[in-house]
Amino acid sequence: MIRFLLGIVLLIGxxxxxxxxxxxxxxxxYSGAAxxxxxxxxxxxxxxxxxxxxxxxxxxxxxxxxLKLDLPAVFSGAPRYAVDxxxxxxxxxxxxxxxxxxxxxxxDYAIDLDLLAFETAARWIQQSGxxxxxxxxxxxxxxxxxxxxxxxxxxxxxxxxxxILGAGWSELRGDLACDDGKLLIPLQSENAAGTRFIVKLRxxxxxxxxxxxxxxxFIPRTLNFALPLAxxxxxxxxxxxxxxxxxxxxxxxxx
Numbered sequence: 001m002i003r004f005l006l007g008i009v010l011l012i013g014x015x016x017x018x019x020x021x022x023x024x025x026x027x028x029x030y031s032g033a034a035x036x037x038x039x040x041x042x043x044x045x046x047x048x049x050x051x052x053x054x055x056x057x058x059x060x061x062x063x064x065x066x067l068k069l070d071l072p073a074v075f076s077g078a079p080r081y082a083v084d085x086x087x088x089x090x091x092x093x094x095x096x097x098x099x100x101x102x103x104x105x106x107x108d109y110a111i112d113l114d115l116l117a118f119e120t121a122a123r124w125i126q127q128s129g130x131x132x133x134x135x136x137x138x139x140x141x142x143x144x145x146x147x148x149x150x151x152x153x154x155x156x157x158x159x160x161x162x163x164i165l166g167a168g169w170s171e172l173r174g175d176l177a178c179d180d181g182k183l184l185i186p187l188q189s190e191n192a193a194g195t196r197f198i199v200k201l202r203x204x205x206x207x208x209x210x211x212x213x214x215x216x217x218f219i220p221r222t223l224n225f226a227l228p229l230a231x232x233x234x235x236x237x238x239x240x241x242x243x244x245x246x247x248x249x250x251x252x253x254x255x
Contacts, residue, residue, distance in 0.1 A: 030240030063087020089117035106139045130157035146178035153185045164226050168192045194218040213241035
């Protein structure tokens with residue numbers, strides 16, 4: 001779900017070797033961006049201030065990105081870009097810096113994700129829609145390892161599904177953290193009856209994300225019926241979301 005963010009981090013890393021006023025397309029060409037799976041349909045401006053349209057990183061489409069170099073940060077030894085991103089999966093802003101070649105930091109970020117853009121979204125989210133917002137001061141990676149994460153994740157998916165889950169839920173939210181080298185995006189809510197809704201997403205650059213969702217605590221009869229229809233399966237005293245698997249294509253028999 002956060003793959004677009006990690007993609008932008010990769011892009012900033014390859015841009016960090018650029019030279020002032022060089023066209024951004026030229027800088028990308030000679031920086032090794034293509035070798036890191038970065039593609040685009042059109043590049044405008046210079047490495048100081050540029051725009052990439054139709055950005056694609058490692059086969060994933062991200063939309064358009066505006067980049068503006070922070071000159072004072074360059075002279076301090078840590079190149080930093082102000083990033084403004086918009087695509088079908090959402091939109092976001094933040095400041096991205098690269099230090100010592102491997103430590104990449106996203107600061108003062110605000111990201112708004114559209115869950116309908118993700119194939120693993122639960123069936124009830126596909127029907128009602130939903131968004132996840134990330135706001136915070138810092139996310140820092142060294143290579144593929146999450147070193148520090150300060151921020152808050154919130155979502156409106158419960159508000160959009162009161163017909164299924166009922167009313168009276170607290171805000172679906174959680175504090176970002178690093179967990180076993182991955183960026184952990186936790187979301188949790190509880191209603192007055194003691195029903196808990198928990199979502200966890202773990203991501204890291206270059207690795208597939210891991211999504212978990214479960215409902216536990218007091219589960220009324222209505223949810224016992226509705227949750228399986230929404231893609232959840234009973235596991236002991238709780239319900240666990242089971243991602244929809246793509247059907248395998250059978251090989252045609254030999255003539």
